[in-house]
Amino acid sequence: MKYDFDNPVDRRGTNSVKWNRKAIANICGNPDAEPFWVADMDFKSDGNITRVAGRIAGEGVFGYPVFDDLEKTAASWLEKKHSWDVDPEDIVFVNGLLHGIALAINLFTKEGDTILVPSPTYRPFRQLCIDNKRIMLDYPLSYKDGSYGLDGKRFAKEAEKARMILFCSPHNPSGLVFSQEELGLVLKTAKSLGIPVLSDEIHADLVHPGTLHIPMGKANRDIGADVITFMAPSKTFNVAGEHSGIAIFSDKGMEDAFKAFQKGLYVTEPGYLIGSLTETVYSTGPDYNLELCAYLKGNADAIRAHIEKNMPGIRMVDAKASFVTFLDCSGIYEKVVAEVDGHPERYPAAPGGGYLSRFFGSAASVCMNDGTWFGDQYKEFVRFNYGTSRKKVLEALDRMEKAVGRLR
DSSP, X not given: OOSOOSSOOOOTTSSOSTTOHHHHHHHHSOTTSEEOOSSOOSSOOOHHHHHHHXXXXXXTOOOOOOOTTHHHXXXXXXXXXXXXXXXXXXXXXXXXXXXXXXXXXHHHSOTTOEEEEEESOOHHHHHHHHHTTOEEEEEEOEEETTEEEOOHHHHHHHHTTOSEEEEESSOTTTOOOOOHHHHHHHHHHHHHHTOOEEEEOTTGGGBOTTOOOOOHHHHTTTTOOOEXXXXXXXXXXXXXXXXXEEEEESOXXXXXXXXXXXXXXXXXXXXXXXXXXXXXXXXXXXXXXXXHHHHHHHHHHHHHHHHHHHOTTOEEOOOOBSSEEEEEOTTTHHHHHHHHHHOGGGSOOOTTOOHHHHHHHHHSOEEOEEGGXXXXXXXTEEEEEOOSOHHHHHHHHHHHHHHHHTOO
């Protein structure tokens, strides 16, 4: 391999929220637990990124930038990575996907409108609806034997109550990669109801080898629904802290309205550093991305094999994208509750967590997002971030196995 993913960066003592002791304690009760929670990786970014960042820092001037080719570079990436031919004129820079989605929600719905969101739900989606005085309509994905899916008839019925669909594709936290048929159903439903679809595809570039991701906008070509597809280099190249993204519009009127809204808020241009990094990664990053995707699949396969062999009562969901996955702990959940309630002195309170995150945080020194972060009904799950070395992943699983083995 050209790239070294077996030696992750030690991020202790930096401004990384993932490694922040207060944040870790809030999630799992143990500030010394090793972090496997928030969705960024511990790998170094592609060397081209660090070289460009170093050159900019060396210049010592961080003045006003201009990026004439950013949209063209992004369009080239979409063609190479997803075989999606997009006119650069239909691509709009956004200052991070949540920011772009929030703008679209405010622009294309009104206060009190209902937004359909498949669950388990990435928590900021729920918060976006609350903060912007919209109502989130929770649509639980179907779940059976470790696999999530889209129940078409039930989805179409629920969508009748909504004024917008907010999608996450590939899905976080389940790792579900939607089929052409499933995307077509979403789009046809939206078109028939005359409501827009916002598709957050921040994990799209990290689909595992052997699996195909179809961008929502690409799937929409022969359907003609109103769609905004949001993508970003954030997860792909581990630059999430720089807040860069693109929005691809299917409708010119929506695009013009969005640009005018951005202009009114003076948020139309990227900063000097992230604009430079975005152009760099989209033009030089394919080799890095391919090797990273293969490594992440290897991690996922190793997790699945370890759990199936050594951890009865836990199941890894059928994740096929990115570096986060849901672990179904329903087989041990009641024992965990009894253990935590019976020995509260061993399991400090965790306002941002739940029973499972507290148990694994203290008993295994592994900090993971509790399933309740994605909806109260997911209390029997945890989300595990495997965007680090395979050695560290397997060591964490060994500690979890021993902790589960001590349950009575």
